[in-house]
Amino acid sequence: MTSEPTAKLALRGVRKSFGTNEVCRGIDLDVAEGQMVCLIGASGSGKSTLLRCINLLEPIDDGAIHLDGVDIAEPGLDPQPIRQRIGIVFQSYNLFPHMTAAENVMLAPHRVHGRSKSDLKTPVTDLFERFGLGGHREHYPDQLSGGQQQRVAIIRALAMEPEIMLFDEITSALDPELVAEVLDVLRQLHRDGMTMILATHEMGFARELADKVCFLDGGHILEEGSPSELFSNPKQDRTKAFLSRVL
Amino acid sequence: MADTSLPQTPASESASAAPTRREAYEARLRRRSIAVAAVSSVGVLAFILFLVPLAPGWNAVQRSFFNGDIFARTFPGLINAFLLNVAIFAWCAPIIAFLGLAIALCRDVRAPILFPLRMFGAAYTDVFRGVPVILVIYLIGFGVPGLGLPRPWNSPYIWGSLALVLVYSAYVAEVFRSGIESIHESQRAAAASLGLSGSDTMRFVVLPQAIRNVVPANMNLFIALQKDVALLSFIGPVEIFRQAGVYKSLFANFTPYVGAALIFLAITIPATRYADYLLHRQARRRT
Numbered sequence: 001m002t003s004e005p006t007a008k009l010a011l012r013g014v015r016k017s018f019g020t021n022e023v024c025r026g027i028d029l030d031v032a033e034g035q036m037v038c039l040i041g042a043s044g045s046g047k048s049t050l051l052r053c054i055n056l057l058e059p060i061d062d063g064a065i066h067l068d069g070v071d072i073a074e075p076g077l078d079p080q081p082i083r084q085r086i087g088i089v090f091q092s093y094n095l096f097p098h099m100t101a102a103e104n105v106m107l108a109p110h111r112v113h114g115r116s117k118s119d120l121k122t123p124v125t126d127l128f129e130r131f132g133l134g135g136h137r138e139h140y141p142d143q144l145s146g147g148q149q150q151r152v153a154i155i156r157a158l159a160m161e162p163e164i165m166l167f168d169e170i171t172s173a174l175d176p177e178l179v180a181e182v183l184d185v186l187r188q189l190h191r192d193g194m195t196m197i198l199a200t201h202e203m204g205f206a207r208e209l210a211d212k213v214c215f216l217d218g219g220h221i222l223e224e225g226s227p228s229e230l231f232s233n234p235k236q237d238r239t240k241a242f243l244s245r246v247l
Numbered sequence: 248m249a250d251t252s253l254p255q256t257p258a259s260e261s262a263s264a265a266p267t268r269r270e271a272y273e274a275r276l277r278r279r280s281i282a283v284a285a286v287s288s289v290g291v292l293a294f295i296l297f298l299v300p301l302a303p304g305w306n307a308v309q310r311s312f313f314n315g316d317i318f319a320r321t322f323p324g325l326i327n328a329f330l331l332n333v334a335i336f337a338w339c340a341p342i343i344a345f346l347g348l349a350i351a352l353c354r355d356v357r358a359p360i361l362f363p364l365r366m367f368g369a370a371y372t373d374v375f376r377g378v379p380v381i382l383v384i385y386l387i388g389f390g391v392p393g394l395g396l397p398r399p400w401n402s403p404y405i406w407g408s409l410a411l412v413l414v415y416s417a418y419v420a421e422v423f424r425s426g427i428e429s430i431h432e433s434q435r436a437a438a439a440s441l442g443l444s445g446s447d448t449m450r451f452v453v454l455p456q457a458i459r460n461v462v463p464a465n466m467n468l469f470i471a472l473q474k475d476v477a478l479l480s481f482i483g484p485v486e487i488f489r490q491a492g493v494y495k496s497l498f499a500n501f502t503p504y505v506g507a508a509l510i511f512l513a514i515t516i517p518a519t520r521y522a523d524y525l526l527h528r529q530a531r532r533r534t
Contacts, residue, residue, distance in 0.1 A: 055440055084442035094437035098455045107451055108441035160441055 006069070008033040008195050009054070009164055013063035014073075016046075016053055023049045025219035026063065031164070031212075034193045036186075038206035038227075041216035042242060047199035048091075050216070051166045054197070055088045067164075084112060087157030088166040091173050093149045095141040101152045102128070102137040105159045112160070120159075127155045131185050147178030154185055165189065167198040203246055207231050215239045314502040321494045321503045328490035329510050332476045335404070335486070339411050339476075340469055346412065347419025348458075354424055357445070368420070375417035381478050384410040388482035403483035411479070415472050422464045426457035463529060466522035470515050477511075487511075 007030035016024040023046045031037050039047045052058045054065060056072065056079040065073040072082045096104050105127070106120050128137050131151050141149050150170055157165060167186065171179045183205050189196060190209055200206055206213055207227045214224040215236070223230060223239045231247070234240045266274065299305065353368030375383070387410040392401040399405070430453045438448040480489035487507050494503035 052436075057436055057440060079439075080442050080444060083440055088440045090433065090437065092433060094433045096434065096437070096452055096456075098459065108438075108443055111444075111447045111451065112442045156441065 007031055007066075008035075008068065009197075010066040011050075011054070011063065012066070014050070014053060014060050014065065015062040016049055016058060016060050023219055024053065024060070027216075027219075027221055029214065029221060029224075031195060031197060033195055035195060035211045036190050036209055037197045037212045037214065038210040039197065039199045039214050039216055040201070040203065040206060040242075040246075045216040046219050047216055048168050051088060051168050051197065051199055054164075055086050055166055056082055057088070080112075084160055085162055086164045086166065087160060087162035088168065089150070089153050089157050089170050091169040093141070093146070093153045093173075095149055095153055095156070097141050100138050100140055101133065101144065101155075104141070104152060105156045108156070109159050124155075124159060127158060131155060131188075132181070145178060146174045147181045150174065150178075150182050151185055154182075154189075158189075163195060165194055165196045167196065167200070169199050169201065171200070171202060201246070203231070203243075215242065217242070310500075312501045312505055314500055317494075317498050317500050317502040318506055321491075321498070322506050324494065325487055325490055325503060325506050325510060328485060329487040329507075331484060331486040332473070335408055335411075335476045335479065335484070336469075336473050339408050339415070339472065342412050343415045343419055343469075343472070344465070346416040348423050350416060350420035351423035351427060352449070354420070355427060355449070372417045372420055375414050376421070378414070380411070380414050380475055381481065383414050384478055384482060386410075387413070388479070403479070407479035407482050407484060411472065411475065415468065415475075418468050419465060422461050422468065423457065425464075426461035427453060429460055430456050460529070463522050463525040466518065466525065470518045470522065473514060473518075474511060 009029075009031040011027055011029040014024050014027040015022070027046075027050060029037070039050065041047055049058060053060045053073075059075070060073050063073065064071045067082065067085065095101075096107070099107065102124060105124050106117060109115050109120055110117055125134075125137065128134050131154070133148060133151055133155070136144060136148060136152075141152070144152065154165075154170075171182050174182065179202070183202065186196070186198070186205070187209060198206070198210075210227050212224060213227050213230045214221045215230065215234075215238075216222065217238050223234060223236045230239070231243065234243055300309075302308075350368050350371055353364045354372070356362075356365055384407055388403055388406045391406045391409075392403070395401075427449075434452055434456070435448055438452045443452070477486060477488040480486055480492070485493070487510060491503040491507040495501055
């Protein structure tokens with residue numbers, strides 16, 4: 001019995017296996033417009049896989065992913081136009097090393113949306129300025145720090161003007177002193193009303209900003225709720241055990 | 248270069264201070280290796296310079312292979328003939344690079360309708376890497392003109408070059424393909440997540456990196472091509488190897504072959520060193 005979901009993004013019974021390893025075992029999740037949802041859980045609990053499934057980088061085995069009420073996981077659907085509406089930022093940045101920061105950002109809007117490079121110059125410059133990278137547009141990724149690279153990766157995803165942004169442990173590869181500058185960007189995006197899902201180990205950040213926190217364990221969302229509920233008063237033993245390890 | 252200069256930096260900083268125990272030990276080791284290398288090199292050189300000429304046939308060999316007079320008389324002609332090798336190389340190389348890339352891309356297509364292209368790419372590389380170059384040159388170089396084509400279509404230059412192009416494209420294609428496969432999946436994922444099409448991903452994200460990664464490997468292939476141009480001599484063109492053969496018959500002396508070898512080395516050694524340098528630099532960048 002599937003009631004018509006009204007959320008911006010609604011996952012229903014999402015399943016995904018790699019061979020015999022079932023990573024997602026029926027995941028239900030609702031994300032409302034402008035919400036920030038944080039996925040927490042141990043490594044291998046399926047956070048990254050779930051994000052890659054939402055972005056259609058991994059085809060799901062069963063279930064549905066509704067974006068504005070339309071199932072985007074329908075087999076045979078062209079994933080390209082959907083990916084343009086859902087941006088993703090990876091833990092390892094995945095910038096294109098042979099392009100400058102600005103070229104990284106402009107490639108997709110230019111090729112996919114067919115916007116000319118001169119048209120893009122102003123909005124792209126604005127994005128760089130907004131996230132404190134005004135002086136780094138012409139730098140190559142290997143000339144930038146990890147935090148700067150990750151911010152360029154965020155700008156690259158934002159330049160496609162997505163409706164939802166997915167962040168896959170984007171601060172996990174960063175030195176501790178660089179984490180703050182990336183989290184600041186997320187704070188700013190949240191304020192601007194971006195709908196976002198984060199897989200994260202930054203519990204402090206999740207507690208501060210998330211509208212909803214989901215604890216993933218063994219391929220299920222074992223427990224979800226507001227950060228104050230989940231962090232202060234977890235109901236499940238496994239959630240308690242996990243939180244006591246990481247807090 | 249870098250690793251020898253590294254241990255010296257602390258030494259130069261503390262130039263006034265006495266060397267540490269480790270520095271003294273390493274300096275001793277270094278002096279010892281230099282001494283051993285020097286003695287061993289002098290020994291081998293002495294063996295060649297003093298003992299080989301003692302061989303009973305040395306005078307005959309010297310007359311027929313290392314004849315200074317004949318070397319001087321034939322060398323300019325050899326250089327002239329080598330220009331033909333350079334020309335053949337110069338028109339083959341860009342065609343090979345282009346065709347090699349095209350074949351590599353054939354083998355990467357995913358659309359089912361293009362499956363024949365994929366099959367063709369695989370068959371092409373299998374066939375032309377599996378046959379000796381000289382055999383392809385003979386088959387095409389003698390076979391096609393045998394069709395009785397009018398001038399200039401019976402020229403051994405055309406068909407000999409085609410044979411080189413066919414064989415070397417197969418090798419270059421494999422190198423390009425390994426380059427394409429060396430690009431990490433995460434780059435394709437990033438491109439896909441931005442909504443880029445498969446062909447745009449290949450063209451703007453994968454290929455520019457792949458081509459750059461395989462420059463050293465391709466350079467080695469092109470050095471081999473420069474040498475293999477000499478094989479065309481078997482079907483007619485008077486390039487350096489054949490010219491050396493003409494001189495050999497004229498003077499009844501093998502010195503022109505030595506001259507030809509020297510000319511090849513003058514090109515191939517610097518090129519090989521350069522390719523090695525590029526490879527080395529690349530290996531260092533990856534770590």
